Amino acid sequence: MTELRRTVETYWSAAEARDWSTFATTLSDDVVYELPQTRERIRGKDAYVRFNREYPDTWHISVHRLVADAGSDHVATWVHAVVGLEEMHAVTFFTGDDVGRITTVTDFWPEAYEPPPGREHLVERY
Numbered sequence: 001m002t003e004l005r006r007t008v009e010t011y012w013s014a015a016e017a018r019d020w021s022t023f024a025t026t027l028s029d030d031v032v033y034e035l036p037q038t039r040e041r042i043r044g045k046d047a048y049v050r051f052n053r054e055y056p057d058t059w060h061i062s063v064h065r066l067v068a069d070a071g072s073d074h075v076a077t078w079v080h081a082v083v084g085l086e087e088m089h090a091v092t093f094f095t096g097d098d099v100g101r102i103t104t105v106t107d108f109w110p111e112a113y114e115p116p117p118g119r120e121h122l123v124e125r126y
Contacts, residue, residue, distance in 0.1 A: 003100030005068035008075045011094075011102060015052060016061050024049050028101040035107050048105075059083040073097070088112070 007026045014023035024045055033042040033051070042048050065078040075094040080087070088109060095104040115123070 002068050002070055002072065002075075004073060004075050004094065004096035004102070005066065007096060007100045007102060008066060008068070008077060008094050009063075012061060012063050012077065012079065018053075020049055020053050023052065026102050028097050028103045031102055031105065033105045033107070035109070037109060057084045064089070 011023060011026040014020070014026065027045045027048060029045050030043070031045050031048055033048050034040070042051050060082045062080050063077055064080050066075065067077075068075040073096045075096070077092045077094070079090050079092065081090060090110075091108045093104075093106045094102050097103050
């Protein structure tokens with residue numbers, strides 16, 4: 001198991017537990033967090049921890065899948081989030097430094113939408 005993989009596992013479990021001191025230990029001091037859909041960027045550990053700590057509403061995260069190559073400084077996760085009454089999925093990409101701390105986090109929170117008509121005979125909806 002890679003060091004970054006363990007770090008990302010700790011990151012998500014600490015976030016779910018609202019254990020912000022442990023969450024902070026997973027991050028490099030100059031971590032960069034990006035949300036491409038909203039074009040938001042947060043720089044630095046203190047700001048990123050505060051962003052998560054102050055996130056409105058009740059939320060819960062569970063990791064559906066975590067992918068990490070041995071010896072790689074990249075990890076990807078697919079998570080299921082519940083925010084209030086809304087449920088969604090996200091894909092998050094992590095990059096790490098040489099001691100296994102997270103240096104970049106890029107979150108993709110796609111919106112659900114109805115498929116275009118004309119392919120109902122090919123697909124199964126779930």
